[in-house]
Amino acid sequence: MSEASILVVDDEPDVRRMLQVILDKNGYGVQGVSSGLEALVAVNEREPDLILLDIMMEGMDGWEVLKLLKMEERTRDIPVVILSARVEPRDKIRGLQEGAVDYITKPFSVKGVLNSIDLILNPTVS
Amino acid sequence: MGILGSARRLRREVGRDGVTASSHDDWPTLHSRRGSSLRRRFVVAITALVGVVLVVLALALGLSSRQRLQSEIEAHARSYARLAVGPFCRAYETYFDSGHSKFLQLVDDLAELSSDLVAVEIYDTTGRVLYSTGSLRESTSLVPVARPDVVSEDPRVRAAARGLDSVAWRTPRPVRYYTVMEPHVEEWGRHRYSVAFHFTYDSLGAVTQAFLVSLVVPTTLSLGIGLLIAILLARQSLSPLEKLIAGARDIGSGRLDRRIELTSDDEFEDLASTLNRMAARLAGSIVELEESNLALQQSNVELKELDRLKSDLLANVSHELRTPLTSMQGYTEAMAEGLLGPVNRGQEEALEVCQRNLDRLLTMIGELLTFSRLESDRLAMQRRAVDLTEVARSTVEAVRSARGVGRELVESFGEGPFVVDIDPERIGQVIENLLTNAVKFTPEGGRIELRLVGEAETVCVEVADQGIGIEPLEQSRVFDRFYQVESSSTRRYGGIGLGLSIVKQILDAHGCGIELESQVGVGTTFRFRLPRAVEESDRDLPLVRVLVVDPDAAFARQLTAEIERCGWGWRVVPSAQAAKLTVQEGEVDAVILDRLLPDGDAFDLVREWRSQDATRGLPVVVVSERSDQPVAEGLGAIAFLAKPVPAGVVAKKLRRQLEPSSARCILLVADQVDRELRETSRSLRPLGFWWRRWRDNDSTKLLVDGDLRAVVLFDRRRSPLTPWGSVVPLVLAASLPVIVWADAEHAAEVRASLADAGIDWGEVVSSRRELRQRVEQLRRTRDGVTVWKDSST
Ligand SMILES: [Mg+2]
Numbered sequence: 001m002s003e004a005s006i007l008v009v010d011d012e013p014d015v016r017r018m019l020q021v022i023l024d025k026n027g028y029g030v031q032g033v034s035s036g037l038e039a040l041v042a043v044n045e046r047e048p049d050l051i052l053l054d055i056m057m058e059g060m061d062g063w064e065v066l067k068l069l070k071m072e073e074r075t076r077d078i079p080v081v082i083l084s085a086r087v088e089p090r091d092k093i094r095g096l097q098e099g100a101v102d103y104i105t106k107p108f109s110v111k112g113v114l115n116s117i118d119l120i121l122n123p124t125v126s
Numbered sequence: 127m128g129i130l131g132s133a134r135r136l137r138r139e140v141g142r143d144g145v146t147a148s149s150h151d152d153w154p155t156l157h158s159r160r161g162s163s164l165r166r167r168f169v170v171a172i173t174a175l176v177g178v179v180l181v182v183l184a185l186a187l188g189l190s191s192r193q194r195l196q197s198e199i200e201a202h203a204r205s206y207a208r209l210a211v212g213p214f215c216r217a218y219e220t221y222f223d224s225g226h227s228k229f230l231q232l233v234d235d236l237a238e239l240s241s242d243l244v245a246v247e248i249y250d251t252t253g254r255v256l257y258s259t260g261s262l263r264e265s266t267s268l269v270p271v272a273r274p275d276v277v278s279e280d281p282r283v284r285a286a287a288r289g290l291d292s293v294a295w296r297t298p299r300p301v302r303y304y305t306v307m308e309p310h311v312e313e314w315g316r317h318r319y320s321v322a323f324h325f326t327y328d329s330l331g332a333v334t335q336a337f338l339v340s341l342v343v344p345t346t347l348s349l350g351i352g353l354l355i356a357i358l359l360a361r362q363s364l365s366p367l368e369k370l371i372a373g374a375r376d377i378g379s380g381r382l383d384r385r386i387e388l389t390s391d392d393e394f395e396d397l398a399s400t401l402n403r404m405a406a407r408l409a410g411s412i413v414e415l416e417e418s419n420l421a422l423q424q425s426n427v428e429l430k431e432l433d434r435l436k437s438d439l440l441a442n443v444s445h446e447l448r449t450p451l452t453s454m455q456g457y458t459e460a461m462a463e464g465l466l467g468p469v470n471r472g473q474e475e476a477l478e479v480c481q482r483n484l485d486r487l488l489t490m491i492g493e494l495l496t497f498s499r500l501e502s503d504r505l506a507m508q509r510r511a512v513d514l515t516e517v518a519r520s521t522v523e524a525v526r527s528a529r530g531v532g533r534e535l536v537e538s539f540g541e542g543p544f545v546v547d548i549d550p551e552r553i554g555q556v557i558e559n560l561l562t563n564a565v566k567f568t569p570e571g572g573r574i575e576l577r578l579v580g581e582a583e584t585v586c587v588e589v590a591d592q593g594i595g596i597e598p599l600e601q602s603r604v605f606d607r608f609y610q611v612e613s614s615s616t617r618r619y620g621g622i623g624l625g626l627s628i629v630k631q632i633l634d635a636h637g638c639g640i641e642l643e644s645q646v647g648v649g650t651t652f653r654f655r656l657p658r659a660v661e662e663s664d665r666d667l668p669l670v671r672v673l674v675v676d677p678d679a680a681f682a683r684q685l686t687a688e689i690e691r692c693g694w695g696w697r698v699v700p701s702a703q704a705a706k707l708t709v710q711e712g713e714v715d716a717v718i719l720d721r722l723l724p725d726g727d728a729f730d731l732v733r734e735w736r737s738q739d740a741t742r743g744l745p746v747v748v749v750s751e752r753s754d755q756p757v758a759e760g761l762g763a764i765a766f767l768a769k770p771v772p773a774g775v776v777a778k779k780l781r782r783q784l785e786p787s788s789a790r791c792i793l794l795v796a797d798q799v800d801r802e803l804r805e806t807s808r809s810l811r812p813l814g815f816w817w818r819r820w821r822d823n824d825s826t827k828l829l830v831d832g833d834l835r836a837v838v839l840f841d842r843r844r845s846p847l848t849p850w851g852s853v854v855p856l857v858l859a860a861s862l863p864v865i866v867w868a869d870a871e872h873a874a875e876v877r878a879s880l881a882d883a884g885i886d887w888g889e890v891v892s893s894r895r896e897l898r899q900r901v902e903q904l905r906r907t908r909d910g911v912t913v914w915k916d917s918s919t
Binding site: 012014015017018019021022025026056084085086087088091093105106107108109110111123 | 456
């Protein structure tokens with residue numbers, strides 16, 4: 001199986017870098033972008049297998065990115081995992097209702113994120 | 127709500143502009159009947175009055191004229207008798223014996239002079255009849271007939287015949303005539319004869335009759351005129367009343383701008399102006415109600431907005447605090463896990479310290495958030511009946527593993543069970559904060575005791591430490607926020623001084639107080655009492671049932687424990703035969719099957735189930751030797767597990783099947799799951815939804831973490847808000863679609879209580895079919911068609 005590609009969208013350079021390093025070590029192809037707009041551009045160029053999406057970003061925020069991704073036929077099926085420091089229940093519910101596969105709150109357990117990614121990309125039940 | 131509701135209702139009725147269908151039906155019939163009957167009564171009364179007066183007048187007139195006529199007749203009779211007595215007697219004397227016909231001629235002539243005279247008799251002074259005329263004319267009255275030469279038997283006649291005075295008397299009914307007895311005194315004073323004249327009253331009857339006849343025409347005429355006057359009078363005097371009725375009807379049907387114009391200068395006018403004032407005031411108060419309604423709505427909106435801003439601020443602060451921790455936590459964990467290369471022992475230790483302090487920081491942020499929420503009442507208590515022992519034990523365990531190092535943590539639980547009515551997570555937090563607090567102030571090697579003591583209606587919880595103790599003066603202040611016993615203690619003992627204040631808030635929200643006993647240098651004991659729960663009577667059905675087919679009882683126990691943790695029901699059977707029968711009953715949602723069964727091969731069973739329509743899709747997990755895997759998968763087992771099966775794996779495999787993550791979850795809040803509800807939820811599963819029963823401990827988490835698609839509130843006991851009162855705030859926060867399954871007859875009631883709770887987008891269904899339709903709509907939502915209210919706002 002070829003390595004799965006993951007797009008990391010986060011305006012916090014440290015978080016982005018940290019995720020890139022860890023995902024890279026775990027054998028995923030990672031691309032990191034720092035804004036919603038860049039994320040859409042990147043997805044347009046090459047669809048990743050999975051997107052890790054931050055919510056609170058300058059300019060276009062994660063909600064908008066998610067909405068646009070779900071509106072587009074081509075990008076609708078890309079699984080999106082939200083990584084956000086917003087812990088309010090209604091944010092979680094909103095994220096899941098708008099089509100995210102998972103909602104992980106920051107700060108997160110690295111193992112938890114890796115587990116979630118693994119579960120999404122390699123579902124054992126077909 | 128009451129005022130608003132009635133104002134709204136009133137406005138709605140007023141707004142319907144005029145007369146509603148039902149009131150239109152009621153009014154005119156009532157009105158016309160009453161109006162006409164009143165008028166008729168009026169007319170009849172007046173006419174009758176006129177009639178009675180006329181009749182009485184006529185009678186009086188008739189009677190008096192009859193009396194007058196009668197005395198006239200009698201006076202006439204008497205003067206006739208006085209005048210005629212002489213000629214009669216002279217004629218008798220002269221011609222009776224010689225020239226009888228002349229005598230008769232004279233009598234006839236004399237009799238002709240009075241029309242009322244009916245008979246004449248001549249008597250001598252002894253009362254002997256000398257001559258009688260007999261009946262002179264045909265008369266309606268009977269005429270006395272006296273026989274000649276016979277002395278009268280009547281003493282009156284004999285007395286009158288003897289006397290020298292004129293005597294008259296009336297002979298009463300039925301004969302009715304007037305008799306005048308007149309003596310004839312000759313010129314030289316000799317009295318030889320007396321004459322009796324009999325007169326009839328017949329003319330009186332005729333005159334009376336004529337009089338009466340002449341009265342009929344004017345009477346009838348006057349009656350007619352009276353009637354006419356009565357009608358006119360009735361119309362005139364009743365017309366203000368009719369105006370009043372019409373006006374009142376209009377006002378009553380909601381046209382409050384209607385005024386009754388009446389200038390009759392009487393009580394009707396007073397009544398009309400009273401009605402007008404009433405209508406004006408009603409209109410005024412409706413306007414006022416509408417205004418206050420509007421104002422209330424406004425302030426409601428403002429409050430909501432304020433609340434939203436506050437919680438936004440809270441969320442943002444928490445977000446800002448967490449963000450910088452993210453990369454620290456990530457790197458620390460990654461390094462500790464060796465993801466970034468090998469770490470030596472010293473580094474490992476340093477990373478551990480980092481991790482521990484990160485945890486502390488996170489806890490503090492969490493504390494802050496919790497506290498602010500408690501402050502603004504945003505954290506509703508999710509109370510239910512729980513075993514406090516469980517809560518206490520797991521909390522002790524958590525504290526022990528996290529910070530209890532070097533201190534002795536002792537559980538001292540009295541005779542249970544301690545089933546209490548609490549929000550288990552919050553009370554867990556209370557115990558945790560108290561224990562953490564105790565750990566913080568107890569020197570290493572010290573002893574901390576958590577005690578549960580059963581009391582009649584409460585369970586007493588005590589946390590006792592052997593810490594530094596609290597000065598009496600400071601004891602009342604320890605629950606204040608940000609308060610620490612010594613200002614330097616923040617540095618020495620850590621924490622930001624919110625722990626005890628949160629404890630107090632949560633206990634307050636439970637309606638419980640907290641006491642503390644402390645002695646400096648000896649230790650401190652915190653004590654609070656939780657209310658025991660009312661017995662929960664009926665156990666209801668699980669939404670999912672798993673059949674475990676395994677002869678190994680110990681292994682089956684391990685499986686059933688896992689199943690229970692998922693909130694599912696289970697049944698264990700030891701043989702293939704029993705498994706077959708149980709599945710046939712149709713109450714099984716999934717099967718966990720051991721390959722080796724005492725009465726046959728499990729694979730044969732799987733093969734059989736796969737060949738039948740009813741059981742083809744039944745999820746089956748096979749537990750066996752590794753070498754069996756290909757065969758099992760070939761048969762269509764959803765999962766294959768080799769013994770020994772690690773904990774948690776079976777549940778995970780089944781959950782994927784029974785609660786696939788691609789589908790969304792519908793949270794079922796039901797007072798009780800009965801067979802029909804269970805069947806319904808099962809029948810809707812193929813639509814791609816999985817159902818979770820509201821169980822307080824994991825449902826809050828589900829609302830937070832889960833893929834919730836909707837909430838279905840099921841209410842059999844017709845008490846719409848009771849079972850799910852605590853769910854409503856969460857549902858509100860999530861703006862989740864709400865479907866309520868209630869009896870059709872209670873639908874309106876349920877809808878109203880939903881509206882009261884602030885959920886105005888709920889759907890009420892009353893049958894399995896309707897529920898299915900709604901759920902199908904939900905599925906379309908997932909496919910991009912938005913059916914529900916936009917939940918992003
Ligand atoms: Mg961000």
